[in-house]
Amino acid sequence: MILAPILAFVLLVRLLVRKVDLRTAILAAMAALGVFVVVATEGLSAFDAVTRAGVGTAWIVLALALLGVDRLLPRAPLNIRPISTQDVRRYASSNPLEAALLVATVTLVGLVFVTAIVAPPNTWDVMDYHMTRVIMWIQHRNVRLFTSPDYSHAVFAPWAEYGLLHFDLLWGGDRFVNLVEWGSMVGSLIGASVIARDLGAGPRGQILAAFLVSALPEGVLEASGAMNTYVISLWGVIACVFLLRCARFPTMPNVLGGAAALGLAVLTKGSAYVYMPFMVLGVWAVGTKTSRLYLLKAAPVILLVVVALNGPHALREYQFTGSPLGLPFPAGGIRLHWSNDRITLTGTISNILRNLSLHAVMPVGGRINAATESAVRTLIRAIGADPDDTANTWLETQWFSGYHLPPTWLQRHETFTGNPPQLALGFVSGYFLLADRSRTISWQTKVFALSIALSFTLYCALLRWQIWGGRHQLPLFVFGCAVLGVALATRLSTRVLAVLSAVTLVWSLNCALRNWLRPLVPEPGRGAVTQPREVQYFADQHDAVAATWIEAAGRIRASQCRDVGIDEGEHFFVYPLLALIGADTGGVHVRYIGVDNLTAQYAPKDASPPCIVACLACGTDAARAAPHEARLGEGVAFENNLLFGVSAAPRASSGP
DSSP: OTHHHHHHHHHHHHHHTTTSOHHHHHHHHHHHHHHHHHHHHHHHHHTTOOSHHHHHHHHHHHHHHHHHHHHHSOOOOOSOOOOOHHHHHHHHHHOHHHHHHHHHHHHHHHHHHHHHHHSOOOOHHIIIIIHHHHHHHHHHTSOSOOOOSOTHHHHSOOHHHHHHHHHHHHHTSSTTTTHHHHHHHHHHHHHHHHHHHHTTOOHHHHHHHHHHHHTOHHHHHHTTSSOSHHHHHHHHHHHHHHHHHHHHOOOHHHHHHHHHHHHHHHHHOTTHHHHHHHHHHHHHHTSOHHHHHHHHHHHHHHHHHHHHHHHHHHHHHHHHHSSTTOOSOGGGOGGGOOBOSOOOHHHHHHHHHHHHHHTSOOSSOHHHHHHHHHHHHHHHHHTTOOTTOTTSBOOOOSSOSSOOOOOGGGTTSTTTOOOHHHHHHHHHHHHHHHTOTTOOSOHHHHHHHHHHHHHHHHHHHHBOBOTTGGGGGHHHHHHHHHHHHHHHHHHSOHHHHHHHHHHHHHHHHHHHHSOSSSOSSOBTTTBOTTSOHHHHTTTTTOGGGHHHHHHHHHHHHHSSOOEEEEEOTTOOOOHHHHHHTTTTTTSSEEEEOSOOSGGGGGSOTTOOOOSEEEETTOTTOHHHHHHHHHHHOSOEEETTEEEESSOOSOOOOOOO
16 A cells, blocks of 8 residues: 555656646645645544555545546646657766766665665654654544643644654555655755746756755755654745746646645644745745735635645644644643743844854864854854853753753764755855846845745744754755755856865765664664664664663563553653554554643543553652552563563563
8 A cells, every 4th residue: 555655646747747847746746645645634533544444545546536537638748858868878978067966866865765764763753752643643543632741742733744644554564654754855855956947047056956955964864764854844845836936827726836835834843934934925025016916816825725734733732722833832841942032133143153053063073063162152242142041042951051062973863963065055155145246146046045044033033042953944954955056056167066066975975874873884883774673763872772672562562461551751762662562553552641731631531441551761760650560560670661561571572
C-alpha cells in the first residue's frame, strides 16, 4: 500500500502537466495531496477509522480515481520536452557550471534519501512527541486529543504528523516516515527555483537557487529525519509560488493553490503565523494593479480555505485551551512559553543579533565561536540591553542560562546547526541589492528580499531566542535561496560562483555523510546507519541506555500481556520503547496512565488497568512506583526505569 500515494502523485502530475510546466505541476500535486491527507485523516478520524485498512483504502481509491480521470480525458500534449542523451551532453559542454550544480544537487538529495530510508527517526523531539503522537493516534484510531503527560501532543499543529501517520500505517512501521521531510526538501528546492524564475532569474540563477536549498546544512541534516521544519518550508514556498503566479495569471486555480499551501503551512507549525504575513504581502506587492486587485477580491476565498483546512484542529484547540491557536498555553509552563515577555526595539535588535549568530557557528574552531559570542554580547550591551535577558531568551535552565552559542561538537546535529555558507552569501547578495544602481536586478526581487527581512524581524520581535532556534528559521533560508539565485547569478562571474559553490558543497557533504544522528560514514564512538535499527533509535544522547531499553522491550514482547501502560512522568523520551514493542502495528495496546494534567479529561472511563506498566524515571521516585508495585509486584529495573508485570528472569533480546 505504500505505493498508492506514489502512484497518486505520479498520476496527478501527469494530469496537471497538460496545463502547466513540470515544476509547477509537481508543486501543485504536492499541495493537492497535502489537502487530501487532511481530508482523509479528519474524515476517517470521525469514524475511528484511522487504521491501516482505512488509510490504505483512501489512497487506493484516490489513485484509481485519478487513473480513471486520466483515461477519460482526451489525449493532450504534455508540457515536457523529451531530452536525449545528446541534449544532456551538449548542455553540459556549453554550461559546465550549471551541469555541475545539477549533479551536486542530485548527489546531496540522493545521499539524504539513502539516509532517510536506512535510518529510523531518532531526533530527540521526534522521540518526545512527533512519533509518539503518531503511535497514540494509531492506538485510538483517531486524531482527537488524548491523555498525555506532554502538552506538545495536544497543542502543536499536526500536519507533519498526519504525513508520518499515513506512511507508518501504509507500511506497517516507521521505515518510510522520514520521506515526509525528504520529500519536503525536494519540493522546497523545486519551489525556490520557480520563485527565482518568476523573479527574473535565468537558467543559471534557477539552478543555483535549487542547489543552495539542497546544500543548506541544517536542511541536509534534518531532511533525513521526521521533524517538521522542512514541511512548513515546503508549504510556504508553494504558497509564494502560486501567489506569484497570480501576478502574471490572476486566476482562481492559482489563488486556490496558494490558499491551500498557506492553510497547510499554518496546520504544520505555528511559526507560519509569523513568517507568512509579510511573505504574502510581498508577493502581492510585486503584481500588477490588476493582479493586486484580483487577489484582494479573492482574499475571502483564501481565508475560507485556510480556515477550512485548520477548522477541525482549531476547534479541538479551542475546546482544550480556549484559543483556536493552542498557544499561548499558560498550563504548559516554561517549555511552551515561546513568546517574548516584552516587545521592545532593543529586545528585537538583541534577538536579531542572537539569531544571526546561530548561523555563524563554525563546525571547527572553538575560539572563533567564542569570539563570535563575545562580540554579540558586546553589541547587545552597546544598545543598552542584557544579553541574558530572560524576557526574550529561553527560560529553560537544564543546559544553560541566558545566551550561549551551541557547542562546536554539535554542529552536525540537526537541532543545533546553522547555515553559515548561505548566511554569508546572503550578506553578499544584500550588498548587491542595495548597490544595484543599474537596475540589473528586478525590483520584484528586492521586494521579495525585503519581505524575508521583515519576516525575520517579526520573528525576533515576537518569539524568544533559543539555542536551538536556528532550525526554526529554515523556511526563511529557503525563501532566501531564491533571492541568492537571482542576485549572485546576475553579479558574480562564473569562476567566483564555481569557487563559492564548491565551498558550499563541501560544507554540506560533510553534513550529509557525517550526520551526528544518522551518519553514513562510521565514526569512533558514533557508529553509523549500518548499526542495528533498534540501536539507532537511541542515537540522540541516549546511546548508553540502548541495550537495557531493548531488553525491556524484549520482556514486554515475550509476555502474554498486550495492554501496556506508560507512566512517563516528565521523562518524555518514550518512542523507542513504543517502536520496539510494535505499538504501531496493532499487536500491543499502549496508553498513558498516571497523568495528572488537563488532558486527563480524555482518559477512557471504562478502561481496565494495564497488565504491564513501564514507569519511566521511577527508580528514584518511590511515590510513583508504589501503586504499580502494590498491584503488579516488584518492578524490573532498566536504567532508572521500572517495568512492572513482567518476569524478573533475564532474557536475551532478539530485536523487534
